[in-house]
Amino acid sequence: MSEKTKLGVLANGILDxxxxxxxxxxxxxxxxxxxxxxxGIGMGLAATFVLLCSNVVISALRKIIPGQVRIPCYITIIxxxxxxVQMLVKAFVPSLDEALGVYLPLIVVNCIxxxxxxxxxxxxxxxxxxxxxxxxxxxxxxxxxxxxxxREILGxxxxxxxxxxxxxxxxxxxxxQVLPASLDPFTLMTSAPGGFFVFGVLMAGAAWLTARKxxxxxEEGND
Amino acid sequence: xxxxxxxxKPVLVLVLVCTAVSGSLAVAHSVTGPIIEEAARREQxxxxxxxxxxxxxxxxxxxxxxxxxxxxxxxENGAGVVVTAKAKGYGGDMTVMVAxxxxxxxxxxxxxxxxxxxxxxxxxAANSAYWAQYEGLPARxxxxxxxxxxxxxxxxxxRALLEAVNAAVKGYRAVQSIGD
Numbered sequence: 001m002s003e004k005t006k007l008g009v010l011a012n013g014i015l016d017x018x019x020x021x022x023x024x025x026x027x028x029x030x031x032x033x034x035x036x037x038x039x040g041i042g043m044g045l046a047a048t049f050v051l052l053c054s055n056v057v058i059s060a061l062r063k064i065i066p067g068q069v070r071i072p073c074y075i076t077i078i079x080x081x082x083x084x085v086q087m088l089v090k091a092f093v094p095s096l097d098e099a100l101g102v103y104l105p106l107i108v109v110n111c112i113x114x115x116x117x118x119x120x121x122x123x124x125x126x127x128x129x130x131x132x133x134x135x136x137x138x139x140x141x142x143x144x145x146x147x148x149x150x151r152e153i154l155g156x157x158x159x160x161x162x163x164x165x166x167x168x169x170x171x172x173x174x175x176x177q178v179l180p181a182s183l184d185p186f187t188l189m190t191s192a193p194g195g196f197f198v199f200g201v202l203m204a205g206a207a208w209l210t211a212r213k214x215x216x217x218x219e220e221g222n223d
Numbered sequence: 224x225x226x227x228x229x230x231x232k233p234v235l236v237l238v239l240v241c242t243a244v245s246g247s248l249a250v251a252h253s254v255t256g257p258i259i260e261e262a263a264r265r266e267q268x269x270x271x272x273x274x275x276x277x278x279x280x281x282x283x284x285x286x287x288x289x290x291x292x293x294x295x296x297x298x299e300n301g302a303g304v305v306v307t308a309k310a311k312g313y314g315g316d317m318t319v320m321v322a323x324x325x326x327x328x329x330x331x332x333x334x335x336x337x338x339x340x341x342x343x344x345x346x347x348a349a350n351s352a353y354w355a356q357y358e359g360l361p362a363r364x365x366x367x368x369x370x371x372x373x374x375x376x377x378x379x380x381x382r383a384l385l386e387a388v389n390a391a392v393k394g395y396r397a398v399q400s401i402g403d
Contacts, residue, residue, distance in 0.1 A: 035340070035341055035342040035343075036341055036342055039341055061240075064236060065236055065240070066228070066232050066233040066236055068229075068233045069233040069234075069236060069237045072237055073236065073237060073240045076237075076240055076241055076244050077240065077244060079244070080244035080245075080247060080248060083248055083251070084247060084248060084251045087251045087252060087255040087256075087259070088251065088255060090255065090259050091254075091255035091258040091259050091262070092255075092258075094262060152342075155342070156342060162341070187376065190342045190343065191343070
């Protein structure tokens, strides 16, 4: 494996190894949460935080944890972080807890976090693992936000509704009306089948973008 | 050496990891636990006052044992009663607070806790405009689509809210019949 630059590690998770669209990890929360853009942002940020912490700790312990018990060790560490985060959020940022309430415990079983612990953090140094965690987190958050935006705009006609739960300075009931309210929204988009449609289209888009990036320099060489 | 690596080290490491994680959880809980409890208690008090602003202080009524009802609070100045009841919604338990006026009608309702699907069940569970339908209804068993309308696509959530309100009505009547 060629030595990657620090920036390369960070950028890796955004397109080339986008956790949802290229690695197809964490699909379940992705489909469940992206009914609205604001949900996607909240879930993405919470997962990013846990991903960063767990990657750092697991990378720091990678020489101590024996291979036979690595999975139980990883899960215990991840679950511990999620629980601590949940308690802290509940106690000190109750408004954020209300917005993320359902999704926080879901992070424990998010395959992205365990997947990155196994694929990356257990084999790389602490700094690289931290960058990988941030990059993967950004990729996850971006994907969820894009998916949530498409589904919300088509399915409900609004954009970023409920963002006031995440950013308390916004007025209550905040929402951007994209499609006129008189238009009947395409409610299928906010239910599960709509999630699969958008997921499929975005996956195809990501595959196309990656393929184009790879072939472009080769074509130049042939000329 | 190999036995140590193969058998005892994994066990020891796993035990240590679990102990460390449990320890940090215990620390986090001891720090945040009282704050969370205090916040929940204050929130309940504020919610009760929001539903029944005329009330001055509440007295908790205990030992009625009405199913699904977790809390009955009677206003000390006779302004009314606030009953907290639970029902199973689409995404788990839905906790509803119902305020009854002194004249025996529903004054206001409020869903205190819910985990219904955002964008669908939330039209029932997190929508005060929908709750307004219940205002002024008499304290008797209510029927869906007669007394109140269900939200299209969120029938299960609508039914859960109705079930919780009906349980609260039972709790209210239990307190009234003993008071009379």
